[in-house]
Amino acid sequence: MLKMAVDIALLQIGHRAEESCQDRIERGLALLARMERRVELAIFPELWTVGYFNFEEYEHHAEPIPGPSSRRFSAAARDLGIWLHAGSIIERSSQGLYNTSLLFAPDGSLRATYRKIHLFGYDSRESELLTPGDGLTVIDTPFGVLALTTCYDMRFPELYRQLVQRGAEIFLVTAAWPYPRLEHWLVLARARAIENLAYMVCCNASGRMRDQQLLGNSLIVDPWGTPTARAGEGEQILYGALDPTHVREVRTTFPALRDRRL
Ligand SMILES: NC(=O)CCC(=O)C(=O)O
Secondary structure (H helix, E strand, O other), rough: OOOOOOEEEEEOOOOOOOOOHHHHHHHHHHHHHHOOOOOEEEEEOOOOOOOOHHHHHHHHHEOOOOOHHHHHHHHHHHHOOOOEEEEEEEEEEOOOOEEEEEEEEOOOEEEEEEEEOOOOOOOOOOHHHHOOOOOOOOOOOEEEEEEEEEEEHOOHHHHHHHHHHOOOOOEEEEOOOOOOOHHHHHHHHHHHHHHHHOOOEEEEEEEEOOOOEEEEOOOOEEEOOOOOEEOOOEEEEEEEEEOHHHHHHHHOOOHHHOOOOO
């Protein structure tokens, strides 16, 4: 039976240059543990522990899964009894380094991973240093079918359409999106929601990293394309709610997905 309302939190962590990766993890998890509202699902930004634009640090902080960070996130999910999208980490595997997102169930088990498919090469060394993923991640949960995507993926509508064909109803997007592309971020989040009649839950990072200013503005967009919650630019926890039955209602009353010509 699908839940009617799910309270969620987007942890828009601010990057601080003086903070170590380990201290950032502990600070982020302390914020999570001390949240003023009880939520069932929380999500962190892309590569928030190492810092997306800290390309020189990728190799040093790469780790296998399971590894030290994933074990720490698993314990946090279990202690709080929540679904936890821990953002992404640099995963070390025998095939190379990946930008890999991790989703934990409330018992602490790792329920899904997603290796970012579209690596960013503009003002970024990500595509030079990492290997692109080649698998789609769709997970059945008590609040509907979730799909994981990462930041730059938002520019590739065909990925989202493939995820919808596999049942996706709620997209969890972890991101490290900088200025000056605020309008792209906002419009793409709404476009992916509208064309797929699905929720977009987009958690961005904030703060300054090297010469890049992250733009925050994490947001939740409902399946009609209406933003229901939006953060400012700085560090904050954005609270919101999802109504999983709303996706099914909108897809029934406005059945555009039925008219696809594949
Ligand atoms: N972390 C990223 O993938 C950045 C994507 C981005 O900034 C864009 O404009 O696209």
